[in-house]
Amino acid sequence: MSEAKEPTVENERDCVFMGRSHLVVLGAGASRAAFPNGDRHGKKLPLMADFVDTLELRPLLAQWGIDPDRNFEDVFSGIYEAGETDRIGILQSRVENYFGSLQIGDNPTIYDHLVLSLRKKDYIATFNWDPLLLQAYRRNGRFELPKLLFLHGNVGIGYCVKDRTVGVAGARCSKCLQSFTRAPLLYPISQKNYAANHFIASEWGTFKKLLAHTFMVTIFGYSGPQSDQEALSSMGAAWGPVRNRELEQTCFITIQDRDTVLGNFRDFVHTHHYEIDSNFYNSWIAHHPRRTGEAWWNQYLECMFLPNNPIPKDVDFPALWNFFEPFREPERLFEVTRGNRKNFGDA
Ligand SMILES: [Zn+2]
Incomplete structure (x- = not known):
């Protein structure tokens, strides 16, 4: 912990102590927000x-x-x-x-900023089929990034059933050297059967465990599982009774109004512990990149006033990576002192 009563941006960056996961859930609205003018060639992201x-x-x-x-x-x-x-x-x-066919453009996007702003203990679970999150992920691979889950499959992802490995579609499994089977796209049908495919079932298994253990869930451009009975029951059961979740924080990044959001997620959200942002760059993640958990702890449990340390959203990749470079060493020291962490470890 920092010695100063009110942490500075440098204190926040240098003080790493959170081991629990931050879970980000992406829906179609996130890809639309990240690519408002479409992909590299102007092909639009659908809602x-x-x-x-x-x-x-x-x-x-x-x-x-x-x-x-x-x-x-x-x-x-x-x-x-x-x-x-x-x-x-x-x-x-x-x-x-x-x-x-969708391809990411040359400049940093919300998806680049998102993957860089989370750590390897964190997860991004997406319902989207487009490969743009994966493309953003790959080009920022010089940093340790969060893990990805593809809840409805994805055109860019493959897997090996035998070895339970996952990788880029078209690549080979590192264990058996066979080409990955491409992950299926889970179509929106009223009777979903997630268990029918090994890959999808495994992604959902991890997702459910995360929901029960994460300290913060950010829901970005996803209007909820109301028309998706299997997702609804999975999420409801895993998230647990609303009354038991008094400390966790839920953040929504959405252009929907407050009443609509709370209506869609009334079974999940504790009365007071949520925030709604209409823009990614106003969100907790964008204000406290790679330290979302530490910032949450300091603000909500230690009641400290926190200055924002916003992602520089309008700079090119070299400048963006320079911004994130000083985050590395405190993270490395944390890993060394705490050893290998469990996926869903405690703070
Ligand atoms: Zn294999």
């Missing part, structure tokens, strides 16, 4: 509301006699339940081709 038009599925659905203005989730669900395998295959390949 469920504009999914059909973004992927240019309107003529195809019309040709099949399906109302293109229906929610894609309902459309796919209907085709799936009717057992129309040809149409399922066509839709799947259209979706895979679209997301598989």
Whole structure:
């Protein structure tokens, strides 16, 4: 702990003591916010509301006699339940081709800032199929970064069933040297069966354990599991009764209004311990990069006033990496003194 009563930015950076995980959950709104002008070539990141038009599925659905203005989730669900395998295959390949073609641009994005602002004890769990988080992750690999979970699969991820390893699609398993099987995309159908695929089941298993042990959950651009019964029951059971979660903090990064957010997440959020930010750069993560847990502890348990140490959001990669460089040594010392930490270890 720092000696000063009120920590400075340098005190915060140099004082590392939190071992528990910070969990960030990403929905489609996060990719839209991170890439407001689309990918490198201007290809847009869809929300469920504009999914059909973004992927240019309107003529195809019309040709099949399906109302293109229906929610894609309902459309796919209907085709799936009717057992129309040809149409399922066509839709799947259209979706895979679209997301598989997306490429990140040259400049730092919210996803670069996000992965750099968390530590290897932390997790990002995404519902998104696009590969842009993974592309941001790979180009910042000089730093120790959080672990990633793909709750609905991802076009950029592969896995080896035998060795339980996960890696970039197209690469080989480091143990058996076989090519990874590409992770499936979990389609929005009303009867989800997460357990049907080993990779997805494993991602959810880790996610549920995290929900029970994390000190902070940040929900970014995800409007909740209300139309997703299996996600709802998984998250409800894992997060535990609302009354038992008095110390943990939940942060929402969303452009939805407060009433909508609290309505969607009423089963999860303790009455007072939440904040809602409309912009990533106003969030706890962006104000306390790589020290979200320490800052949380100091502010909420030690009642200290904390100055922000904001991510420099408008600089290029060399300047961005320079900003994060001094965070390394205190983290290394923490690891040395505390030994290898458990995934879900205590503070
Ligand atoms: Zn293998």
